[in-house]
Amino acid sequence: MTRDDLFNTNANIVQSIGQAIAKHAPKAHVLVIANPVNSTVPIIAETLKKAGVFDPRRIFGVTTLDVVRASTFVSEIKGTDAEKTKVTVVGGHSGVTIIPLLSQTGIKFSQEEIEKLTHRIQYGGDEVVKAKDGLGSATLSMAQAGARFTNSLLEALEGKKGVVEPTYVYSPVAAPDGAAWFSTNVELGVNGVEKIHPLGALSDYEKKLYAEAIPELQKNIKKGEQHVNKA
Numbered sequence: 001m002t003r004d005d006l007f008n009t010n011a012n013i014v015q016s017i018g019q020a021i022a023k024h025a026p027k028a029h030v031l032v033i034a035n036p037v038n039s040t041v042p043i044i045a046e047t048l049k050k051a052g053v054f055d056p057r058r059i060f061g062v063t064t065l066d067v068v069r070a071s072t073f074v075s076e077i078k079g080t081d082a083e084k085t086k087v088t089v090v091g092g093h094s095g096v097t098i099i100p101l102l103s104q105t106g107i108k109f110s111q112e113e114i115e116k117l118t119h120r121i122q123y124g125g126d127e128v129v130k131a132k133d134g135l136g137s138a139t140l141s142m143a144q145a146g147a148r149f150t151n152s153l154l155e156a157l158e159g160k161k162g163v164v165e166p167t168y169v170y171s172p173v174a175a176p177d178g179a180a181w182f183s184t185n186v187e188l189g190v191n192g193v194e195k196i197h198p199l200g201a202l203s204d205y206e207k208k209l210y211a212e213a214i215p216e217l218q219k220n221i222k223k224g225e226q227h228v229n230k231a
């Protein structure tokens, strides 16, 4: 089962939570961790739009775990300290939509290492699902990732400056290519999304990953939007 397969189960749950947020807490900052994040975030957005309370600065898909995994996998093969090994991961939160930007780490990799690491980062979540064999997905690492993002956002809402986390937001970064929701590093502030970081320089391999991610992301986003807007 992939994250996208979870759509059928989770789409209605997420939509009903969106309706409750619109009614009872329209100014809430909404952190969406339920998968498939690529589609559940647009579901929340469309639900809030329908209720007239959509603010793109307050909706976040939690993609922190991809960055946590990327740091862990890189440090495993390079012998670095995972906490200090920063890997930028952009795009979405499933399979080919996850784009690790290993060229921006400052660490040297062979092409074989890049391809193996990229695959492992893209499918790390599915590895866990397979290993648990019907008993669910990542739990402790998901809790850690969720807690890290929540704490960062709370600090930023209280006025701390320079808080940057990766998150899937309503973004201009890939919008010209047709993906309105996209994850990059985002500076958080008192209103939520403060400043969306650009992609930065990509290697040829990363440009290829980006080109593969976009059609899948478009499909995932459309699926979420259509779920809410179906007649």
Ligand SMILES: NC(=O)c1ccc[n+]([C@@H]2O[C@H](COP(=O)([O-])OP(=O)(O)OC[C@H]3O[C@@H](n4cnc5c(N)ncnc54)[C@H](O)[C@@H]3O)[C@@H](O)[C@H]2O)c1
Residues within 6 Å of the ligand: 006, 010, 013, 032, 033, 034, 035, 036, 037, 062, 063, 064, 065, 066, 093, 136, 137, 138, 139, 142, 145
């Ligand atoms: N974004 C991430 O990094 C990430 C990582 C891992 C898992 N996940 C996602 O997190 C979600 C939870 O995963 P899990 O492994 O803990 O699943 P789980 O099945 O163990 O737990 C889901 C919980 O939701 C409750 N629930 C079901 N319907 C509900 C409703 N209508 N309202 C409120 N609660 C309801 C269930 O009772 C259960 O306790 C899944 O969508 C999973 O894909 C996200």
